Amino acid sequence: MxxxxxxxxxxxxxxxxxxxxxxxxxxxxxxxxxxxxxxxxxxxxxxxxxxxxxxxxxxxxxxxxxxxxGQDMRLLEPDGTLLLQEDTPDDAPLxxxxxxxxxxxxxxxxxxxxxxxxxxxxxxxxxxxxxxxxxxxxxxxxxxxxxxxxxxxxxxxxxxxxPAHTGQNVVEVGIPDIDRTHPDLAAMVGRGTYWVMGKGTSLAAQRNGDGRVRIGISFYNTPEDWFAKSGIPLDDPAAARARLIELLPGWDARFTALIEACDDTVARRSMTTLxxxxxxxxxxxxxxxxxxxxxxxxxxxxxxxxxxxxxxxxxxxxxxxxxxxxxxxxxxxxxxxxxxxxxxxxxxxxxxxxxxxxxxxxxxxxxxx
Structure with missing residues (x-):
């Protein structure tokens, strides 16, 4: 065969x-x-x-x-309220x-x-x-x-x-070498996943093994053509970061600081499922x-x-x-x-x-x- x-x-x-x-x-x-x-x-x-x-x-x-x-997790609300923090012991099973x-x-x-x-x-x-x-x-x-x-x-x-669109559109950004470039943000995010859950929006920051923090900002209940109407200029990273912050009104300054610290890598993802x-x-x-x-x-x-x-x-x-x-x-x-x-x-x-x-x-x- x-x-x-x-x-x-x-x-x-x-x-x-x-x-x-x-x-x-x-x-x-x-x-x-x-x-x-x-x-x-x-x-x-x-x-x-x-x-x-x-x-x-x-x-x-x-x-x-x-x-x-990487099993560590922190869950917060947009106003900064910490709902959950789980820190994995060094001897915990994988x-x-x-x-x-x-x-x-x-x-x-x-x-x-x-x-x-x-x-x-x-x-x-x-x-x-x-x-x-x-x-x-x-x-x-x-x-x-x-x-x-x-x-x-x-x-x-x-x-x-x-595949059909799920109603979720995601903008991916990130902060390279965060421990050296932004130690305060590195301490805030921690070693694993840092979730901020809002109403129809979320921010998920995750520590990668190479020292980069990868950040996905999700917009739920949005149409497949949402990016065309969002006003996010993906070809202009600085303006894209500014627009993302505008789309998160009332969010704590610590979270918008994460977006401000990101480099010029900006990607879009429209989520689909079978x-x-x-x-x-x-x-x-x-x-x-x-x-x-x-x-x-x-x-x-x-x-x-x-x-x-x-x-x-x-x-x-x-x-x-x-x-x-x-x-x-x-x-x-x-x-x-x-x-x-x-x-x-x-x-x-x-x-x-x-x-x-x-x-x-x-x-x-x-x-x-």
């Missing part, structure tokens, strides 16, 4: 690694030109995904790069440690035989067991796995479902994993489910070496059930964040009576 994996994210690489552990070869085709072609984003909270890393034989290596202190996306990707990449990942191959089409890439090359497959993210180009081979509980009739030669299969609200489940998908598919293929269609059907059914539950939970959390009293509801979530 020739197994072709499209996408070198956590899920696709976890699948390739578990297959390798069981002596099964695969090839991963990635549109990026190299592992360092672009930044990989911020931190990931890896909890249930640790099971997948155990199956991949990488759990100890993961713990070596994970940040236990139940939900944070890890840099790039570090996790490097861990998975370095665990694979040289040449497993084929860089610079953007998927274009697939038909009759042949994949065409945008660079003009092609390859044959017996099994094609779409691990190519939210805007998956493999997904249409199994379903016509498309339908909760999405399924499709199992096919013997194509399946999906990760965001390609079950894009859900970004509340900490996506990467974990992608890792679990990769491990589950790899184990199913190893268990049914002479009957891959049976392996795909077994994997699809398990994945549909598991990720459907995760998607429903994530949607519930998204509704909580959209509510007018999100801060108090979050407090009740983290500290149930």
């Amino acid at each position: 020739t197994i072709v994996i499209v996408g070198a994210g956590p899920g696709g690489l976890a699948l390739a690694r578990v297959l390798h552990v069981h002596g099964i070869e695969s090839a991963v085709y990635e549109r990026e030109t190299s592992r360092n072609a672009r930044g990989q984003g911020g931190m990931l909270d890896i909890h249930s995904g640790q099971r997948a890393l155990r199956e991949a034989g990488l759990l100890d290596e993961f713990f070596a790069i994970a940040r236990g202190e 139940l939900r440690p944070e890890v840099d996306r790039a570090d996790l990707r490097d861990l998975l990449l370095d665990s694979l035989p040289a040449g497993t990942v084929r860089w610079g191959h953007a998927f274009e089409s697939a038909d009759n067991g042949v994949v065409q890439f945008a660079n003009g090359s092609h390859t044959t497959y017996d099994l094609l796995v779409g691990a190519d993210g939210a805007q998956s180009r493999v997904r249409p081979l199994v379903t016509d479902a498309c 339908p909760i509980g999405l399924t499709w009739p199992s096919k013997p030669d194509v399946t999906l994993l990760g965001d390609a299969a079950h894009l859900m609200p970004a509340v900490g489940e996506g990467a974990n489910q992608a890792l679990l998908d990769g491990a589950a598919l790899g184990l199913a293929l190893a268990a049914h070496r002479d009957d891959y269609p049976a392996a795909i059907k077994e994997y699809d059914n398990e994945m549909f059930d598991r990720t459907g539950k995760a998607a429903r939970m994530s949607a519930g959390m998204q509704e909580l964040l959209r509510s007018p009293d999100a801060a108090r509801k979050l407090l009740e979530f983290f500290q149930p009576s």
